[in-house]
Amino acid sequence: MKPNPSNNKLFKVSRRDFVKIGALGSTGLILGIPLGCKQDKNAFLTGREDAVFAPNVYITILGTGEVQLIAHRSEMGTGIRTSLPLVMADEMEADWTKVKIIQAIGDVKYGDQNTDGSYSVRMFYQPLRVAGATVKLMLMQAAAQEWQVDISECKAVNHEIVHNSGKSLGYGYLAEKAGALPIPSENEITLKDSRDFKFISKETVIYDLEDIVTGKAVYGLDVQIPDLKVAVIKRNPEAGAGMKSFNSDMATAIEGVSKVYKMEPTAFPMGYNAPLGGIVVVANNTWTAIKARNAVEVVWDKGINASYDSNAFMQQMQRSVQKEGQIKRQLGSATKALKEATKVIESDFLVPHLAHSPMETPCAVARHNADGTCEIWAPVQSPQWVRQAVAAALGIEESQVTINVTLLGSAFGRKSKPDFVVEAALISKEMNTPIKLLWTREDDIQHDFYHSNCAQHIKVGIDKNNKVTSWVHRTAFPSISGTASAEAKGPSSDELCMGVLDMPFEIENVSCESLDAIAQIRIGWLRSVHNINHGFAIGSIVDQVAQAREMDPIDNMLDLLGSDRKIDFTALVEGFNNYNVKLEDYPCDTHRFKQVVQLVKEKSEWGKSLPKGKGMGFAAHRSFLTYVACVVEVEVDDNNNIKIPMVHFAIDCGVPVNPDRIRAQFEGGAAFGASLALKSEINVKNGAVTEDNFNNYLVARMTDAPINTAVHFVENEEKPTGVGEPPVPPFIPALCNAIFMATGKRITRLPIRL
Amino acid sequence: MILPMEKFTLNINDQKVSIECAPDTPLLWALRDQLGLTGTKYGCGIAICGSCTVHMDGTAVRSCSLPISAINDKAITTIEGVGKDGLHPVQKAWIAENVPQCGFCQSGQIMSAIALLEQNGNPSDADIEQAMSGNICRCGTYIRIRSAIKNAATNKV
Ligand code: FES
Ligand code: FES
Numbered sequence: 001m002k003p004n005p006s007n008n009k010l011f012k013v014s015r016r017d018f019v020k021i022g023a024l025g026s027t028g029l030i031l032g033i034p035l036g037c038k039q040d041k042n043a044f045l046t047g048r049e050d051a052v053f054a055p056n057v058y059i060t061i062l063g064t065g066e067v068q069l070i071a072h073r074s075e076m077g078t079g080i081r082t083s084l085p086l087v088m089a090d091e092m093e094a095d096w097t098k099v100k101i102i103q104a105i106g107d108v109k110y111g112d113q114n115t116d117g118s119y120s121v122r123m124f125y126q127p128l129r130v131a132g133a134t135v136k137l138m139l140m141q142a143a144a145q146e147w148q149v150d151i152s153e154c155k156a157v158n159h160e161i162v163h164n165s166g167k168s169l170g171y172g173y174l175a176e177k178a179g180a181l182p183i184p185s186e187n188e189i190t191l192k193d194s195r196d197f198k199f200i201s202k203e204t205v206i207y208d209l210e211d212i213v214t215g216k217a218v219y220g221l222d223v224q225i226p227d228l229k230v231a232v233i234k235r236n237p238e239a240g241a242g243m244k245s246f247n248s249d250m251a252t253a254i255e256g257v258s259k260v261y262k263m264e265p266t267a268f269p270m271g272y273n274a275p276l277g278g279i280v281v282v283a284n285n286t287w288t289a290i291k292a293r294n295a296v297e298v299v300w301d302k303g304i305n306a307s308y309d310s311n312a313f314m315q316q317m318q319r320s321v322q323k324e325g326q327i328k329r330q331l332g333s334a335t336k337a338l339k340e341a342t343k344v345i346e347s348d349f350l351v352p353h354l355a356h357s358p359m360e361t362p363c364a365v366a367r368h369n370a371d372g373t374c375e376i377w378a379p380v381q382s383p384q385w386v387r388q389a390v391a392a393a394l395g396i397e398e399s400q401v402t403i404n405v406t407l408l409g410s411a412f413g414r415k416s417k418p419d420f421v422v423e424a425a426l427i428s429k430e431m432n433t434p435i436k437l438l439w440t441r442e443d444d445i446q447h448d449f450y451h452s453n454c455a456q457h458i459k460v461g462i463d464k465n466n467k468v469t470s471w472v473h474r475t476a477f478p479s480i481s482g483t484a485s486a487e488a489k490g491p492s493s494d495e496l497c498m499g500v501l502d503m504p505f506e507i508e509n510v511s512c513e514s515l516d517a518i519a520q521i522r523i524g525w526l527r528s529v530h531n532i533n534h535g536f537a538i539g540s541i542v543d544q545v546a547q548a549r550e551m552d553p554i555d556n557m558l559d560l561l562g563s564d565r566k567i568d569f570t571a572l573v574e575g576f577n578n579y580n581v582k583l584e585d586y587p588c589d590t591h592r593f594k595q596v597v598q599l600v601k602e603k604s605e606w607g608k609s610l611p612k613g614k615g616m617g618f619a620a621h622r623s624f625l626t627y628v629a630c631v632v633e634v635e636v637d638d639n640n641n642i643k644i645p646m647v648h649f650a651i652d653c654g655v656p657v658n659p660d661r662i663r664a665q666f667e668g669g670a671a672f673g674a675s676l677a678l679k680s681e682i683n684v685k686n687g688a689v690t691e692d693n694f695n696n697y698l699v700a701r702m703t704d705a706p707i708n709t710a711v712h713f714v715e716n717e718e719k720p721t722g723v724g725e726p727p728v729p730p731f732i733p734a735l736c737n738a739i740f741m742a743t744g745k746r747i748t749r750l751p752i753r754l
Numbered sequence: 755m756i757l758p759m760e761k762f763t764l765n766i767n768d769q770k771v772s773i774e775c776a777p778d779t780p781l782l783w784a785l786r787d788q789l790g791l792t793g794t795k796y797g798c799g800i801a802i803c804g805s806c807t808v809h810m811d812g813t814a815v816r817s818c819s820l821p822i823s824a825i826n827d828k829a830i831t832t833i834e835g836v837g838k839d840g841l842h843p844v845q846k847a848w849i850a851e852n853v854p855q856c857g858f859c860q861s862g863q864i865m866s867a868i869a870l871l872e873q874n875g876n877p878s879d880a881d882i883e884q885a886m887s888g889n890i891c892r893c894g895t896y897i898r899i900r901s902a903i904k905n906a907a908t909n910k911v
Contacts, residue, residue, distance in 0.1 A: 212857030213845040215793020215833035219858055222792035230787070255759060255776070285787040287779045290799075359797055359805065359858040359892040409795070409858025410892045441798045664855055664895070671894025694802050694890060701887045702896040709897060 059088060059135060061179075065159065065172025067092075067099045082207045083658040084124055086199040091132025091192060092139075094171070095159035096199065101207050103405050104383075125657065125720050133189045141184070142177035143169050194655070194717060201656055208407065219409045220363040220379035221438065228365065228434045229258055230289045231427045232443075234296050235278035237688030239447055239522050240268030241303030246279050251292035256284040259431065260296060263423070268304055269519065271484040273389035275423040276447055282431055286438060303687065308520035310353055310453060310684040317455035317476040317517050318348055325474050325513035328493060329501045329573045332509035334461075337470035341461030345544050349458070349537035350749040353682035354451035355697055356526055360409020361444040364424035366390075367434040373400040374425055379408040381416035389418035390425045412527040412672075417449055445697045446689045449524025450682055452477040454533040458541040461509075466549050468560060470509040475500055475534065482519025490516030491530075497577040498623065499534025499729065502569055504588055506562025521684055527672060528728040531623040536750065539619030539733025543740065553618045553737065554601045564591040579625055586625045586721065592652050593622060595714050596629040599650035603712045604631035610741075613637060617737025621730040625721035627652040627714075630730040632706075634738035640754040642678060644670075644706040644735065649727060651711060654718035662723045663711045669727025671705040677732045678704055681751050762822050766791070767835025777823035782806045784822055785832060793833035793861045797890065804889030807862040807869075808832045814869035816888075833861035836868060844868045847906035855893035863889050867903050876907055 060068040069085040085101050088094075136156045143161035144151040146169065153164045162168040194201070211217040236243060248260035265277035279296050283289035338344060364378035374394055380386045383403040391398040408415055424437035439447075454477035461470035479495060481488035491514040493501070500512050526532070546556035566587035569576040578586060597620050600606070610616065613636055620629035633646040649666045656662050679698035683690045691697040736747035745754060757776045764771050766789065773788050780799075785791040785808075794817055797805030801816040808817045809831040836842045841849070844867050854860045863886070870877055870885035877885065882903050891899070 206852065206854065208857065209849055209852065209854060210841075212854045212860050213848045213864060214837060214841070215791075215861045217857055218792075219795075221786075221796065224790065224792075285775075285779075285783060287776065287783040287787070291776075291778075357892065359803075359856065359890070360795070361797075407858075408856060410856040412892070438796075441800075441803075660852055664852070664898075667897050668855055668894035671891075671896060674894075693800055694798050695800065699890055699892065700894065700896075701890060702900070703883050703887045705894055705896045707897070707900075 061175035065170050067094050070102045070104045087128040088132040090199040091129045092136045093156035129191050133191050137184050138178040138181050139174050142174045219360050220406045223365045223377040225434050228436050229282050230286045231282045231435050231437045232289045232293050233278045233280050234293050235276050236300045238303050240270050242301040244299040244301050246298040248296050250295035254292045256288040257292045258282040272417040305520040305687045308687045320476050320515040321455050321457040321474040325515040327513050329512035334470040334472045334509040334511040337509035338461040342464045343462040343548050345548050346459040347748050349456040351454045351533045353453045354680050355445050355448040355682050356412040356414035358410040358414050362420035362439040364421040365436045366424035366428040368428040375402045377404045378421050379406050381411050386418040386421045389422050393422045413525045442692045449522045451526040452523050456537045460545050471507045472511045474513045476515035476517045478517045478519035478523050480523050483522045493575050494577045495530050498530040501573045505560040528725040531729040535621040535729025536732045543737040561590045561594050593627050596627045596650040596652050600629035600631050604648040615738040615741030617734045619730040619733035623726050626726040628726045628730050630734040632734040632738045636742045647706045647709040649711045652714040653723050654720040665723045666711045666727045667709045670709050670731050671700050673728045673731035674700040674705050677735050766830045778821045781817040781820045791832050805862040807865040814866050844906045847902040851898045851902040853895050853898040853902050859891045
């Protein structure tokens with residue numbers, strides 16, 4: 001990559017300021033790094049549009065040589081807490097064993113901290129490199145001064161500055177001197193050549209690895225502070241509905257129960273911050289609280305969604321997509337071309353509601369203090385949003401709220417919603433004591449922000465020359481915004497840009513349409529969001545098109561992608577949203593798209609002959625700016641048991657910052673996709689979710705997940721893009737297409753039932 | 755049913771500890787709330803996710819569904835107790851494979867894996883699947899879990 005220092009301005013931090021931001025004070029070099037960034041895909045939901053240009057990350061070198069980096073992103077399994085610091089460490093030639101990572105509290109001074117939308121590495125790669133290179137230069141200048149030599153005779157090697165003569169000085173020794181120097185201007189800074197990277201694009205284990213395998217790592221529920229009591233809440237099965245009466249006599253009779261009281265529910269649509277409320281049970285320990293909750297008797301009231309039936313709703317959506325919807329992208333005349341087509345391929349595709357079910361359920365520790373301030377310890381993806389929500393709920397200033405971010409026992413989007421933390425804060429205030437709020441697995445599965453269920457209809461016309469001439473894609477699903485606003489009647493255009501309006505095929509007649517569907521339960525973003533539904537439908541219909549054209553599915557895909565071009569979606573779609581970045585900065589480049597398709601073909605031994613009951617399927621999808629092609633091998637036995645012996649992913653995510661963690665995301669993404677494809681389904685009857693734990697909300701276990709997953713990188717020096725979400729969308733249709741090859745059965749509805 | 759508190763003496767990680775709690779208290783919550791051993795995790799509470807796996811006399815058990823009153827003098831080992839002199843070979847194998855993503859399920863996975871290898875030093879793929887299918891990992895680290903177990907079995911670490 002061409003060294004290109006960004007416009008970000010580093011600045012020196014005084015010791016006093018630094019102590020204020022919460023790190024251990026010490027003499028040495030302290031720099032603040034401003035990472036101005038645009039907001040994420042959820043900004044439209046949260047009203048956080050203002051870009052914050054403030055110092056986000058701090059880098060400190062202590063006299064002992066220890067380098068402290070403050071990580072401002074939440075760790076939920078992606079390795080981000082490791083990947084970002086190692087970018088800095090690489091440029092500054094640090095010894096990784098001397099690097100200590102400190103988790104930032106939630107504060108606007110760190111800029112946007114919402115760890116979501118697969119964008120952390122993408123946003124911060126360049127500024128963090130510049131920061132690391134700046135520190136290195138200052139240390140070199142300090143050494144050159146000390147030795148009275150020219151700086152060109154010095155270089156940085158593994159935590160030391162080494163002179164041509166062989167003498168050397170450690171970073172710890174130089175830190176204070178370097179700290180007294182002015183910050184070099186940006187044109188003095190040279191970034192490393194990518195060939196010289198020590199950590200970037202190399203394998204670095206995650207920072208918390210040993211703590212995790214020894215059980216020492218601290219997640220939300222592991223936080224211990226004095227005088228802690230445990231709370232659980234009994235909730236109306238219909239989210240947002242109230243209660244007529246309750247009787248807590250049996251519950252309060254249990255030894256160790258402190259209080260049982262009513263927290264007023266917030267009516268639907270309640271948004272993402274509001275507590276669901278219900279009957280709060282506070283006790284000395286978790287088991288007592290759970291038992292007492294079981295002993296509370298409640299007569300629930302009905303709310304506005306008391307008749308919501310997800311099955312009937314799906315049928316209604318499916319009927320709606322049979323007719324033309326609101327046209328959001330149009331080219332030529334698809335209707336006319338379809339009339340003239342010699343073959344028309346069409347199918348409906350249905351995807352149910354899904355729950356996040358992170359391994360660690362939502363939980364939070366809150367301490368409301370006598371002086372009106374509040375301190376939180378919680379596994380949250382978006383600590384600043386939580387801070388605002390807690391401050392608003394308690395009626396205090398944001399500056400009176402401190403959010404400590406623990407490790408996250410996975411999240412998948414669930415833990416970017418502040419509701420559960422707000423509940424903990426309110427209970428702590430009510431009880432006047434520190435509170436640990438536990439959502440049991442039942443709470444988690446019955447009261448999630450569910451993935452939008454979705455019905456689609458796709459119709460593809462092929463002319464007499466075997467050319468695809470028309471594409472009609474209709475989708476209906478309740479919008480995420482419907483959780484916060486009764487005005488949201490159906491898919492927003494931002495949501496349609498996840499797999500419908502960004503359709504990349506070179507087809508002359510196109511109509512992309514949406515149909516309204518109203519949210520009647522809390523809806524939220526789940527890993528890969530609407531790309532799950534749309535990737536499934538498109539990846540599946542394209543396989544049917546290949547079959548109709550009697551073409552190899554990969555050749556068919558290459559043909560549909562067409563000529564090499566950067567697709568100007570802004571000219572095709574009004575208000576096109578390219579994952580909140582400019583399309584010219586991160587274009588949809590069909591050349592790069594075709595490269596991943598070709599690479600997966602080559603690596604997967606595509607086309608090899610397979611025995612009966614085995615199949616190979618292909619699909620490719622671009623989401624979160626990353627191109628992914630996937631081949632799945634499947635084995636289906638006579639009892640219709642499905643095994644996945646092998647998965648190949650070919651990906652283009654720009655420069656792979658931490659390849660091992662990228663591979664891990666793809667291995668995990670395939671397993672996550674296996675859950676959605678084979679197992680998971682949320683049903684709602686009379687406004688209440690019928691599943692309540694992992695015995696009926698099924699997820700992939702070792703026996704269901706792929707046995708092997710290989711990840712092949714397209715090598716280039718493009719800007720890095722996200723990898724947390726992009727694996728899921730192509731995996732599901734590739735699996736379905738493999739099942740078709742193995743069994744002759746077309747899958748058009750998830751989860752797969754053979 | 756309201757059960758009065760009782761005193762129990764348990765043998766946990768080779769130490770005798772006394773606690774006072776209701777006899778139906780699951781071991782999981784006694785470990786976490788009363789003994790400060792938070793390496794054992796809650797994931798489902800109904801013995802189907804494996805996050806809370808510990809050993810009772812060397813056998814993997816789900817501590818969320820094991821009442822304190824059923825333990826008596828049996829030896830309990832938790833993730834904090836497996837690597838008495840440094841890391842256990844299975845923990846080392848986990849590090850060598852860089853298994854964890856979020857890490858939350860991994861104490862339970864490691865406890866199940868150790869129990870498996872203690873009974874069967876050379877498990878086949880089917881043995882591994884059978885022993886490990888009670889442990890859910892939502893991050894999907896199954897591939898690496900499988901190879902870490904194989905490496906630990908063949909002393910590759
Ligand atoms: S918490 Fe015990 S098996 Fe899930
Ligand atoms: S590593 Fe996250 S649940 Fe297993």
